[in-house]
Amino acid sequence: MVIFWGLRDLLHHHIDTRPPETARFFVAGAVINDGFFIPVVLLLGIALARVVPGRWRAYVQAGLIIAGCLALFTYPEVRDYAHILHNPTSLPYNYTEHLLAVILVVWIGIAALAVVRTRPSRAKRRGGR
Secondary structure, three states, X not given: OHHHHHHHHHHHOHHHHOHXXXXXXXXXXXXXXXXXXXXXXXXHHHHHHHXXXXXXXXXXXXXXXXXXXXXXXXXHHHOOHHHHHOOOOOOOOOHHHXXXXXXXXXXHHHHHHXXXXXXXXXXXXHOOO
């Protein structure tokens, strides 16, 4: 019911919502998602399963998921879309450098966690219980 309400408003306020552009946006998004992103992610997952050893795989997957979410979230800032407004204070920082720095920190944290969790315990190293 909510979808129909939104469609009614989309068509009713056609000057503001521009239904042809909205439809093109949704169709292009579905085609790009289903035709490009999903196959690429599946192929990368298959390659990851073949290349990365089992005990490290979960950590690499977690790092890739977090890095991917960060990249998607910061995409508008990295692309400088707000500079269209001709306001130099709208995006005052270098968001590409900041994204890379945050991703580096994430990978360092995941690497440290992986090393700590996958090293043998003291009992196993001494041959005890």
